[in-house]
Amino acid sequence: MSLVFPHTFVPWFRSVAPYIHAYRGETFVVGMPGELVAAGKLNAFVQDLAILHAMGIKIVLVHGFRPQVNEQLMAKGQQPRFHQGVRITDAVALDCAQEAAGQLRFEIEAAFSQGLPNTPMANATVRVVSGNFLTARPVGIVDGVDYQHSGLVRKVDAGAIQRAIDSGAIVLLSPFGFSPTGEAFNLTMEEVATSAAIALQADKLLFMTEVPGVRENPEDPESPIDTELALADAQRLLAGLPKPTQPTDVAFYLQHCVKACLAGVERSHILPLAVDGALLQEVYTHDGIGTMVVDEKLESLREATPDDVGGIVALIEPFERDGTLVKRDRNEIERDIEAYTVIEHDGVIFGCAALYPYTEARTAEMAALTVSAEVQGQGDGDRILKRIEQRAKSMGLSTIFVLTTRTMHWFIKRGFRPVEPEWLPEERKRKYNWDRRSQVLVKKLS
Secondary structure (H helix, E strand, O other), rough: OOOOHHHHHHHHHHHHHHHHHHHOOOOOEEOHHHHHHOOOHHHHHHHHHHHHOOOEEEEEEEEOOOHHHHHHHHOOOOOEEEEEEOOOHHHHHHHHHHHHHHHHHHHHHHOOOOOOOOOOOOOOOEEOOOOOOOOEEEOEEEEEEEOOOEEEEEEEEEHHHHHHOOOOOOOEEEEEEEOOOOOEEOOHHHHHHHHHHHHHHOEEEEEOOOOOEEOOOOOOOOOOOOOOHHHHHHHHHHHHOOHHHOOOOOHHHHHHHHHHHHOOOOOOEEEEEOOOHHHHHHHHHOOOEEEEOOOOOOOOEEOOOOOHHHHHHHHHHHHHHOOOOOOOHHHHHHHHHHHEEEEEEOEEEEEEEEEEEHHOOOEEEOOOEEEEEOOOOOOOHHHHHHHHHHHHHHHOEEEEEEEEOOHHHHHHHHOOEEEOHHHOOOHHHHOOOOOOOOEEEEOOOO
């Protein structure tokens, strides 16, 4: 293990670094249902939150208590009552909710206070702040049903929460709110988390759920999970779904994700609580694990700017070290940055290529075509090639060529044909490295 582990850990940790930089100082609102606690996953989940906190992310945690309140009610001989997915909170249910909330807050604060050696909580100092950050109003009587002590969020004290998280604390919100007259109302975790995210204009709203995410075909339980939903697509999907009544219904969390994004929250996520470390996987890996609703597609194919130089250097360095690419120094990349096309996902460069025209010969060289090993095989190389071809056509060129020592077959499958180095334009031929003996491949542009 001592021989293998560095070879896997070091590249992985380096691949995570861009996300650590990108999210430092950002605000995440995390919705944790009571089902997660009931499943015995609280300690592991708190450890993951502590890691995010240590990475400089500001966290607001909203807990739910649906199964805990149900358990308290049944222990008192009462049956839980719901209408259209919302609890009808009578006086007994309100007492049960208060008891459940107190117990859960105690357990959550205890979990954050752990510091056992050889655990992610070792040497962690996490302060948890809770309080009366929410003002509520009654749901009232809807469709002839009196919801009694069930309420809706009237206002979130965003200023007080912001001051608390800016001081380095994690803010813990219970699904309880109080009216200006001091009356208590039972709220839903989902609404509290969404309202808090909107009030804070959080960078992410993340729900831990009993579902794996939103499937590409919601009617097919075997359909793959749609890892990224554009807001417009999510709205269309939501419009065609029945009104949700259970947390396992497709629209149950999706409606809150859409609401948050429409109100300015950049990204909303539906994550499976059954998967250990789902929160870390979603935040620190390229494709994540659940479904993310975003106001626009995060992945963009575009021409590079000077701000991309560092990302391009980091992307191509491993391929230069193993000899796949010719070494290019940073000054050369900065000088030629307008020649580069990049694929960016969530602020991280995952693919690039440069186009160097030889106008007199009506051809151009495509150089430094690179796709991160983390996402190879997903078609990004083809997308970059297509964009490079479009750029070459717009210049009035008739062919493009590449020089390669290891990826000949990839190019040949995409219409390139091998030629002798003598084919090269005179200017490029003078710079040809005969010791490297790169294969020259040419493609005609239709």
